[in-house]
Amino acid sequence: QVHLQESGPGLVKPSETLSLSCSVSGDSIKTYYWSWIRQPPGKGLEWIGYIFYTGNTNYNPSLKSRVTMSVDTSKNQFSLKLRSVTAADTAVYYCASRADWFDPWGQGTLVTVSS
């Protein structure tokens, strides 16, 4: 049973870089694609992108210019960086397994962009 856990700062200043990690347990990170999805407070889900352990990525066109994902196979974890954040990037950020459908999901971590 795959288990995912997000980690990272809960507060980021405007114009800075949001950095999150997702630790994978219960399976090798080489098994699946791995995804990031976010949900602004009170709003719906927005797909951010996905990555394979080989480094193959696919990002949401609306975020592509600001997003970088990476995988650390030695730690069995993958990461998200979102540059030049604004208040509009305030959201609960989820990591999830797979890229066709998403299962399972991490519990999510709230990231607030504020000075």
Place this chain on the structure above:
Amino acid sequence: QSVLTQPPSVSGAPGQTVTISCTGSSSNIGAGYAVHWYQQIPGTAPKLLMYSNSKRPSGVPDRFSGSKSGTSASLAITGLLAEDEADYYCQSFDSNLNGPVIFGGGTKLTVL
């Protein structure tokens, strides 16, 4: 505005049946891409409820069923229980610049 359109809310009494629609277009559902459904209880992470249009993951009751036709998909919940009250999201793929992964805007199910 989401590429996949869902009703903002639906409601039903315990024991009744409700259906949640997910309407797309020729670049997503109509192009043959599968539809997946998630249940999100407030304050928790979404949970996969249905994949590949009509397949239930292990542990999901058979009160939940999914279907797809043309440019739309539907999630039906029979024998409504109070615990079914949640937000439901559909998800698919899109061959236009919207994608590739797209979500519906979500539907709030209220059990009366």
